[in-house]
Amino acid sequence: xxxxKQNSPSLSVQEGRISILNCDYTNSMFDYxxxxxxxxxxxxxxxxxxxxxxxxxxxxxFTVFLNKSAKHxxxxxxxxxxxxxxxxxxxxxxxxxxxxxxxxxxKGTKLSVIP
Amino acid sequence: xxxVTQSPTHLIKTxxxxxxxxxxxxxxxxxxxxxxxxxxxxxxxxxxxxxxxxNGRGNFPPRFSGLQFPNYSSELNVNALELDxxxxxxxxxxxxxxxxxxxQFFGPGTRLTVL
Numbered sequence: 001x002x003x004x005k006q007n008s009p010s011l012s013v014q015e016g017r018i019s020i021l022n023c024d025y026t027n028s029m030f031d032y033x034x035x036x037x038x039x040x041x042x043x044x045x046x047x048x049x050x051x052x053x054x055x056x057x058x059x060x061x062f063t064v065f066l067n068k069s070a071k072h073x074x075x076x077x078x079x080x081x082x083x084x085x086x087x088x089x090x091x092x093x094x095x096x097x098x099x100x101x102x103x104x105x106x107k108g109t110k111l112s113v114i115p
Numbered sequence: 116x117x118x119v120t121q122s123p124t125h126l127i128k129t130x131x132x133x134x135x136x137x138x139x140x141x142x143x144x145x146x147x148x149x150x151x152x153x154x155x156x157x158x159x160x161x162x163x164x165x166x167x168x169x170n171g172r173g174n175f176p177p178r179f180s181g182l183q184f185p186n187y188s189s190e191l192n193v194n195a196l197e198l199d200x201x202x203x204x205x206x207x208x209x210x211x212x213x214x215x216x217x218x219q220f221f222g223p224g225t226r227l228t229v230l
Contacts, residue, residue: 004157036221043119043205043221044158089157101148101171103219105157 003027004092006106014114019077021109023090026071030092034103035064035075038087047088048075051095080113087111117142119208119222127228133194136225138206140187146170147189148219149181150205158205164189165211193227201229 005024013019023033031052036044050057050064050073057064063076077084090106120139128134140147146165150158160173164183178194187208193200203226207219 006157041223043207043223045221046218049218091157101146101163101165102160102173103148103150103158104160105150107155107157 001026002106003030004090004104004106006090006109008109009107010110010112012112012114013080015082016079019075019080019084019111019113021075021077021088021090021111023073023075023106024071025073025092027092027104028071029094030104031095032093033064033066033073034091034093035062036089036091036105037084038089038108044089077111080111082113082115085111085113119206119220121204121206121222121225123225124223125226125228127230128196129230130196130198132196133192134196134227136191136193136204136206136227138189138191138208138222140189140208141220144208144210144220145187146209146211147183147187148207148209149189149191150207151175152203152205152224153199154202161191196229198229201227203227
């Protein structure tokens with residue numbers, strides 16, 4: 001039973017255009033969400049996060065949107081650059097209490113930015 | 116500041132054997148989490164150690180065990196290896212404070228192949 005779902009295994013985007021990566025979750029206890037980026041032969045690197053008290057968080061070219069009622073979040077990358085080509089993982093955790101130590105990951109979306 | 120390191124990089128074992136994987140935390144971090152990433156999947160939480168004690172566990176059998184040492188480095192031990200244990204094993208360190216767990220920083224992982 002997947003609690004965090006990334007339904008697009010891959011995405012190709014032209015350089016300079018917007019990349020939109022989507023993530024859905026089913027566990028209502030999740031209230032903190034993170035995006036990680038992973039290059040081959042490296043561990044995941046934290047990219048951006050959002051708490052459930054917000055609906056948007058921005059950091060440079062990266063923006064995460066959260067729709068709590070739909071249990072959906074998305075990562076927008078604008079403009080996309082070839083160096084953004086990587087696997088992107090959506091992750092979630094309860095902010096406190098039981099399980100707050102544990103990140104639950106989606107399967108990832110492989111983003112390819114074409115020059 | 117030294118990041119999270121893991122050893123070995125790659126490992127090949129046969130079914131039924133035992134394996135020990137090692138992780139050195141990032142300087143200043145007191146918490147270590149271990150994740151298993153099977154091919155085509157997202158990382159799956161195994162367990163977390165804080166102050167040398169197991170602080171939470173995912174859905175993994177008891178043959179997966181761990182240790183955390185006074186210098187906050189950690190080991191993951193897997194007994195009676197099975198073919199399905201073939202995966203990338205990721206270690207993540209973080210700083211746990213009264214307010215909660217900080218960002219988790221991942222190592223590059225150990226690729227375990229069970230034949």
